[in-house]
Amino acid sequence: MSQKIGFIGGGQMAEALIKGIIASGLYKEENILVAEPNSFRRDHLESNYAVKAYYSNLPIFENCKNIILAVKPQTMKTLLEECRERVQIQHILISIAAGLPISFYIDTLGKPETKVVRVMPNTPALVLEGASALSRNRNVSDSELHEAEEIFMAVGEVVILDETHLDAVTGLSGSGPAYVFSFVEALIDAGVKSGLTRAVSEKLALQTVSGSVKLLRESGEHPAALRGMVTSPGGTAITALHVLEKVGFHGIIMDIVESAVNRSKQLGEAQ
Numbered sequence: 001m002s003q004k005i006g007f008i009g010g011g012q013m014a015e016a017l018i019k020g021i022i023a024s025g026l027y028k029e030e031n032i033l034v035a036e037p038n039s040f041r042r043d044h045l046e047s048n049y050a051v052k053a054y055y056s057n058l059p060i061f062e063n064c065k066n067i068i069l070a071v072k073p074q075t076m077k078t079l080l081e082e083c084r085e086r087v088q089i090q091h092i093l094i095s096i097a098a099g100l101p102i103s104f105y106i107d108t109l110g111k112p113e114t115k116v117v118r119v120m121p122n123t124p125a126l127v128l129e130g131a132s133a134l135s136r137n138r139n140v141s142d143s144e145l146h147e148a149e150e151i152f153m154a155v156g157e158v159v160i161l162d163e164t165h166l167d168a169v170t171g172l173s174g175s176g177p178a179y180v181f182s183f184v185e186a187l188i189d190a191g192v193k194s195g196l197t198r199a200v201s202e203k204l205a206l207q208t209v210s211g212s213v214k215l216l217r218e219s220g221e222h223p224a225a226l227r228g229m230v231t232s233p234g235g236t237a238i239t240a241l242h243v244l245e246k247v248g249f250h251g252i253i254m255d256i257v258e259s260a261v262n263r264s265k266q267l268g269e270a271q
């Protein structure tokens with residue numbers, strides 16, 4: 001693509017996206033522009049990815065249609081106020097800031113015609129295995145949304161949803177890595193408690209989780225069907241699952257996701 005893409009904020013998430021879009025060939029290095037106040041980050045991005053990094057965000061607004069807002073949510077209001085005059089009708093603001101509704105961008109800019117795409121990515125995007133949900137306001141056309149979709153497809157899977165579903169996404173995939181990390185940590189500790197070294201337990205736990213996900217994906221089977229295949233009559237797995245069900249495992253997972261969804265709603269309402 002000869003079109004240029006701009007990033008405002010050159011932190012962890014911006015770097016993951018830059019890595020992904022270069023690897024996928026979606027944009028050439030010289031067509032990726034980053035505005036970042038930290039000179040160490042600018043040097044890092046320029047030397048590792050051959051992108052163009054600037055202190056000011058002016059070159060981004062002057063040269064790019066698709067602009068990814070990759071600053072922390074608490075910095076967003078100041079940023080929008082600073083660049084209010086620079087945001088024009090041709091720009092598509094694609095924000096990855098957690099929790100900020102599309103109305104926040106419109107209200108802060110005071111420009112109802114602004115095109116905004118709100119994205120809820122998750123941390124595995126840092127290793128190009130993210131899960132992102134995108135929603136847009138009515139100013140963004142189908143083809144503009146598709147361009148935004150392609151950017152996030154470079155760092156994993158994408159779903160397009162109405163903004164009303166983004167709290168649910170935050171509870172499931174946004175916060176999901178935290179649940180998975182906790183599960184894996186517990187599995188490792190369980191192996192250690194049963195006499196394995198931590199290194200062996202870690203290796204087996206990680207491969208068990210990633211291998212099980214691969215099996216789920218490649219077989220296309222329902223999780224319950226695959227679980228049935230590893231539970232032989234009177235065997236070890238069914239004995240362990242009995243314990244899991246006695247503590248209400250399914251209910252606990254549904255409760256934790258629901259609590260994260262409710263918290264996401266609360267945080268959004270506080271903006």
Ligand SMILES: NC(=O)c1ccc[n+]([C@@H]2O[C@H](COP(=O)([O-])OP(=O)(O)OC[C@H]3O[C@@H](n4cnc5c(N)ncnc54)[C@H](OP(=O)(O)O)[C@@H]3O)[C@@H](O)[C@H]2O)c1
Nearest residue numbers: 009010011012013035036038070071072073096097098123
């Ligand atoms: N990390 C994740 O996995 C993840 C997952 C989902 C969503 N997100 C969202 O992604 C966004 C970025 O997160 P991150 O982890 O990449 O944060 P980060 O590493 O802190 O990156 C933000 C960068 O933006 C820079 N910055 C601050 N104000 C700026 C301005 N006015 N103009 C240009 N750059 C500015 C910061 O510089 P200074 O450090 O000098 O302030 C920093 O380098 C957040 O809104 C977060 O909610 C992140």
